[in-house]
Amino acid sequence: MRLVILGGNGQLGSDLAEVLRSARESVVSLSRSELDITQSSVLLEKLSHHHPDVILNCSVYHPVDECENDPERSFAVNATAVRALALAAKDLQAAVVHFSSDYVFDGELGRPYKEEDTPTPVSVFGVSKVAGEQLLRAVLPRHFIVRTSGLYGLAGSRVKRGNFVETMLRLGRQNGQVRVVNDIRMAQTSTRNLARQVLALIHTKHYGTYHASDHGDYSWFEFAKKIYQYSALEVEVTPVSWREMPFVAPRPRYSVLENCRLKALGMDQMQPIDVALQAYLKSKDVVPAMQGSSLSKAADSRAL
Numbered sequence: 001m002r003l004v005i006l007g008g009n010g011q012l013g014s015d016l017a018e019v020l021r022s023a024r025e026s027v028v029s030l031s032r033s034e035l036d037i038t039q040s041s042v043l044l045e046k047l048s049h050h051h052p053d054v055i056l057n058c059s060v061y062h063p064v065d066e067c068e069n070d071p072e073r074s075f076a077v078n079a080t081a082v083r084a085l086a087l088a089a090k091d092l093q094a095a096v097v098h099f100s101s102d103y104v105f106d107g108e109l110g111r112p113y114k115e116e117d118t119p120t121p122v123s124v125f126g127v128s129k130v131a132g133e134q135l136l137r138a139v140l141p142r143h144f145i146v147r148t149s150g151l152y153g154l155a156g157s158r159v160k161r162g163n164f165v166e167t168m169l170r171l172g173r174q175n176g177q178v179r180v181v182n183d184i185r186m187a188q189t190s191t192r193n194l195a196r197q198v199l200a201l202i203h204t205k206h207y208g209t210y211h212a213s214d215h216g217d218y219s220w221f222e223f224a225k226k227i228y229q230y231s232a233l234e235v236e237v238t239p240v241s242w243r244e245m246p247f248v249a250p251r252p253r254y255s256v257l258e259n260c261r262l263k264a265l266g267m268d269q270m271q272p273i274d275v276a277l278q279a280y281l282k283s284k285d286v287v288p289a290m291q292g293s294s295l296s297k298a299a300d301s302r303a304l
């Protein structure tokens, strides 16, 4: 199978390339400088050079507050370009894997979101992601739309300049104390796990919309506590409300995604958040010899 990744320099794109190559797939990974998906006039021609069977679109414009002030750019990358990509894929008889977000929901449902729940976005970013999903569905039946949440990966988000785990480690080491939002809750998800899940998915013909997040849910405050617990860092973590943050765009407060469709197919390979976080910290050498049951008592005592 010939696979082409777009937005290949991002945190998900990087892990996807590695996981797919490790599985001996034929992978071409293109960065924005190699293929800008908003350049619709060259999209078909540039993609056709690689004869893709599946195109995996990891490109996104997602600094949520900037999106609120720049709807044109949000829609250009997250929606209009997705339609152009779908049209090109149709010409090339390729399938598309497109990633979407928990931000397509308003977070007011009070239970985890299922794939069939109606999108209710509350920000420009969220609306642009819903539009991207709809445009892909309208053009190309052979699609996988994979919604996920709270991604962190080894490469760090390119667009957001880092990831939450790295930010917490840096601030914790620098200051010994952090203030973290405790009333926004989701399933924080490892890009490595998501990449493995996508590898399984693309070998099926079960096209459609999926939720794929790691299992469980934490507020950002709770997740920060876990990061310090597993990295044995003494950091004072103070819970704060999102109302104290200088957010421009509204955020969903409870946007946990349930992997209903993957579960129904017997294909849910995502992991508990704690397991995934410890694996990430270990791969970054942050957790020296301190996994699972061998966690030190000092670290245990700082558990939530």
Ligand SMILES: NC(=O)c1ccc[n+]([C@@H]2O[C@H](COP(=O)([O-])OP(=O)(O)OC[C@H]3O[C@@H](n4cnc5c(N)ncnc54)[C@H](OP(=O)(O)O)[C@@H]3O)[C@@H](O)[C@H]2O)c1
Pocket (backbone or CB within 6 Å): 006, 007, 008, 009, 010, 011, 012, 013, 031, 032, 033, 035, 036, 037, 038, 057, 058, 059, 060, 061, 062, 077, 098, 099, 100, 101, 102, 147, 148, 149, 150, 151, 152, 156, 157, 158, 159, 160
């Ligand atoms: N991060 C999260 O917490 C999160 C949560 C839910 C869903 N998701 C979804 O997961 C997917 C991947 O996110 P991520 O965290 O891996 O993002 P990321 O690390 O910020 O990477 C995004 C990539 O998109 C590229 N890009 C931006 N504009 C482009 C364009 N016009 N043409 C081609 N490439 C372009 C960027 O290029 P440069 O490297 O040149 O900047 C960057 O490499 C997205 O669909 C996102 O909505 C992410």
